[in-house]
Amino acid sequence: MKLRKVTAAAATALVLSLTATACGGDGKSDSADTGSGSGGGDKIKIGIKYDQPGLGLKEPDGSFSGFDVDVATYVAKELGYNEDQIEFVETKSADRENALARGDVKFIAATYSITPERQEKVDFAGPYLLAHQDLLVKADSDITEATDLNGKNLCSVTGSTSAQNVKNDFAPQANLEERSGYSECIAALQSGRVDALTTDDSILAGFAAQEQYKGQFKLAGLKLSNENYGIGVKKGDTETANKINTALEKMVSDKSWNKAVTDNFGPAKYKNEPAPKIGNIVK
Structure with a gap:
């Protein structure tokens, strides 16, 4: 590659330019x-x-x-x-x-x-x-398997694939209710309008661990997906x-x-x- 001479001013400008962009690495x-x-x-x-x-x-x-x-x-x-x-x-x-x-x-x-x-x-x-995909249910719930959801009300967030996976693979007779956010599903579960909420167990555990829900819910402990x-x-x-x-x-x-x-x-x-x-x- 051929190099050309540059003036002192141009060299200074080049150094400043390189300094300004160095953090990007490219x-x-x-x-x-x-x-x-x-x-x-x-x-x-x-x-x-x-x-x-x-x-x-x-x-x-x-x-x-x-x-x-x-x-x-x-x-x-x-x-x-x-x-x-x-x-x-x-x-x-x-x-x-x-x-x-x-x-x-x-x-x-x-x-x-x-x-x-x-x-x-x-x-x-x-x-x-x-x-893992799991179910969140009330602490006294008798739901222990995904198949137990047949004829029960299952909540999930609109657009989520979790609830549909349950209906397709485990409980085709589950009544799916969709909400705009998990907080709404939690409220529905708390009031008894739905019997279970499904999504990743980490997300469910995060909600169940909140002080206002302490002792009210439990995870079913299922591993419906990785x-x-x-x-x-x-x-x-x-x-x-x-x-x-x-x-x-x-x-x-x-x-x-x-x-x-x-x-x-x-x-x-x-x-x-x-x-x-x-x-x-x-x-």
Whole structure:
């Protein structure tokens, strides 16, 4: 490649340009990660859910809580960021791939199941939790199997495949009632309008662990599907994915992972699976 001479002014401009774009690693500005995380005031944007108690919840005072939040915070610290440098961004399920592609966030920890279809669009670190589709029922319920739902009222969120899976595979005579959010299903279950709520057991445990529901509900303990939660990164960003995997391994080895499970799901007596090995996707 031929080089041409540049003036001192042009050289200075070139240095400034390189300095301004260095954080992107590929010459492009990365709005989700504005620096190295060395404690100098830089920020990292992380996608989470805002409405899932026990996993990703924005509290009334503006703080955040949940297992995904704890995992994301631990990972960010291992990447070199202090807690006050983390900016959590609400990332709804339907927009996760687009948020990563646009660079809105550096990574996403939001009950993000690793699937072949999603792996075509994003890269994943993890998995960091193996969840299963389950049922949440009242504490005194006699529902112990999915087949017990025949003739009963089953609630799930509009657009979810969980309830349809139950009807197709286990209880074709179940009466499906759809709500716009899990909180509405919980209210319906609490009042007796429905007999069960279905989705991932981690989500169900998060709701059941809330103080206002303490002792009212229980998980049936079924494993109707395997959901391998991963941390999504922009397609091709293997460097970040590898760093996150290293952080997740450390989180497991120093017992911080176990503590996060107990802190967020303990009151629901959630019988979680052991921490999965990195790259081990359970079919």
